[in-house]
Amino acid sequence: MTNQNLVVHDVKSCINTIVEMAVSISNLPMLTSTEVPESLVVLDGIFGKKILKRIDDGGGKGGAKVNAWIDSMRASSPTRTKSSLPVSQDQHLSSWAIHHPSAINMFDQIINKSKDKQIIIFLDYDGTLSPIVADPDKAFMTKKMRATVKDIAKHFPTAIVSGRRRDKVYKFVRLAELYYAGSHGMDIKGPTKSQGSKKGNQAAPFQPASQFLPMINEVYKILLEKTKCVEGAKVENNKFCLSVHFRCVDEKSWGALAEQVRLVLNQYPKLKLTEGRKVLEIRPTIKWDKGKALEFLLRSLGFANSKDVFPIYIGDDRTDEDAFKVLRRRGQGAGILVSKVAKETEASYTLQDPSEVEQFLRRLVDWKRGSNESGRRVE
Numbered sequence: 488m489t490n491q492n493l494v495v496h497d498v499k500s501c502i503n504t505i506v507e508m509a510v511s512i513s514n515l516p517m518l519t520s521t522e523v524p525e526s527l528v529v530l531d532g533i534f535g536k537k538i539l540k541r542i543d544d545g546g547g548k549g550g551a552k553v554n555a556w557i558d559s560m561r562a563s564s565p566t567r568t569k570s571s572l573p574v575s576q577d578q579h580l581s582s583w584a585i586h587h588p589s590a591i592n593m594f595d596q597i598i599n600k601s602k603d604k605q606i607i608i609f610l611d612y613d614g615t616l617s618p619i620v621a622d623p624d625k626a627f628m629t630k631k632m633r634a635t636v637k638d639i640a641k642h643f644p645t646a647i648v649s650g651r652r653r654d655k656v657y658k659f660v661r662l663a664e665l666y667y668a669g670s671h672g673m674d675i676k677g678p679t680k681s682q683g684s685k686k687g688n689q690a691a692p693f694q695p696a697s698q699f700l701p702m703i704n705e706v707y708k709i710l711l712e713k714t715k716c717v718e719g720a721k722v723e724n725n726k727f728c729l730s731v732h733f734r735c736v737d738e739k740s741w742g743a744l745a746e747q748v749r750l751v752l753n754q755y756p757k758l759k760l761t762e763g764r765k766v767l768e769i770r771p772t773i774k775w776d777k778g779k780a781l782e783f784l785l786r787s788l789g790f791a792n793s794k795d796v797f798p799i800y801i802g803d804d805r806t807d808e809d810a811f812k813v814l815r816r817r818g819q820g821a822g823i824l825v826s827k828v829a830k831e832t833e834a835s836y837t838l839q840d841p842s843e844v845e846q847f848l849r850r851l852v853d854w855k856r857g858s859n860e861s862g863r864r865v866e
C-alpha cells in the first residue's frame with residue numbers, strides 16, 4: 488500500500504465513522520461511504536454543529552445518555568476556582584468546606600481517632616500522587632512525593648489503588664514494598680519486597696475480571712479505529728478497563744466523541760461506563776470497584792471485621808467515591824478527597840492538591856517516628 492492509499496483509506500474510514508454516528512443520531516437508514524450526503528461531509532469541522540445540535544436536542548435516549556456523561560465529566564474536573572464563582576456558589580463552597588475540612592488542619596483529630604488502631608494507607612494515583620497533566624503517559628510524581636510514599640510504607644501497610652493498569656502505575660511509582668490495585672481494583676498484587684527483607688512475593692495477582700480480557704482488547708482496537716478522526720482523542724488500554732481521554736479534544740467535539748463511545752458500548756452489554764476527569768472509562772459489569780478492592784485488601788491484611796484498624800483513603804476522582812462509601816459504611820478511618828472545589832462526596836476531609844497530599848503524608852511519617860521514639864523512651 489502506498490502512502491497515498493493509506494491516506495485515502497483513513498479518510499474513508501473517518502467518513503464511515505461520521506456516517507455511522509449521524510445515522511445513529513438521526514435514525515436514518517445506513518448509507519455506504521460512497522452515498523455520504525454533502526450536508527454530512529461539509530460540516531463545521533469533522534464533527535460540526537449540526538451533529539452536535541442533534542445530541543443537544545436529546546438525540547433520543549442515546550443523546551440524553553451522552554449529555555449526562557459529558558455533564559458528569561465536567562463536574563469531575565471543574566476548571567473554576569473559588570474566586571471566579573458567583574456569590575451563591577461561593578457561599579455553597581464555604582459551607583462545603585465546613586463539612587469537609589482540611590485533613591492538614593484536622594490532623595490531630597484524625598490521629599486521635601486512630602488511637603490504638605492499625606493505620607493502613609490507600610492512595611489513588613492520578614490527581615492524588617501526581618498532578619493532572621495533558622499527556623497521561625507523562626503523569627510523573629515528584630521525587631519528593633516518591634520519597635514520602637517510601638517513608639509512609641516503612642511505617643504503615645500502603646496500597647496504590649488506581650484506574651491505570653497495574654504495571655503502568657508500578658512504572659510511575661517504582662516502590663516494590665507497596666500493594667498495587669490496578670484497573671480500578673480488578674488487578675491486585677501484594678508487595679514484591681517487604682521492608683527489611685529482600686524476598687519477593689511470588690503470589691499470583693487477584694484478577695476477578697480475567698475472563699473479560701479478550702473482550703476488552705477487542706473493544707480497545709475498535710475504539711482506536713472509531714476515535715482516530717477526533718483530534719486529541721486518546722484511548723488508553725488499562726488491561727481490564729479502557730479510558731477514552733477528552734482532555735485534549737476541543738469541547739465542541741465532546742458530544743461526537745462520547746457518541747462514538749456509546750455506539751461501540753451498545754454492542755457490548757457486558758461492559759459499562761463510568762465518568763472521570765475528562766475521561767470516560769469502560770469496564771466489565773462485574774460488581775467490583777475501588778471500594779471492593781479496599782475491602783479485599785483489608786481482609787488480606789487480617790482486618791476483615793476488625794475494629795482495630797484505621798484505613799485512610801486519599802483520592803480525587805468519582806471512582807474513589809466507592810472507597811469513601813465503604814469507609815462511611817464501616818464507620819471507620821478517614822476518606823480524604825483531593826479537590827480545590829466543592830464536589831459531592833462521601834469523603835470526610837479534603838486536601839487541595841498533590842502537594843498537600845505530600846504534606847499530610849509527611850506529617851503522618853513524622854508523627855509515627857515521634858511516637859515510636861517516645862514509646863522507646865518510656866520502655
Ligand SMILES: O=P(O)(O)OC[C@H]1O[C@H](O[C@H]2O[C@H](CO)[C@@H](O)[C@H](O)[C@H]2O)[C@H](O)[C@@H](O)[C@@H]1O
Binds near residue numbers: 614619725734
Ligand atoms: O484512579 P486513578 O489513578 O486516578 O486513574 C484514573 C485515570 O487517570 C488517568 O487519567 C487522568 O490523569 C491524566 C494524567 O494526568 C489526565 O490526562 C486525564 O485527563 C485524567 O483523567 C489515566 O490516564 C486514566 O487511564 C485513569 O483511568
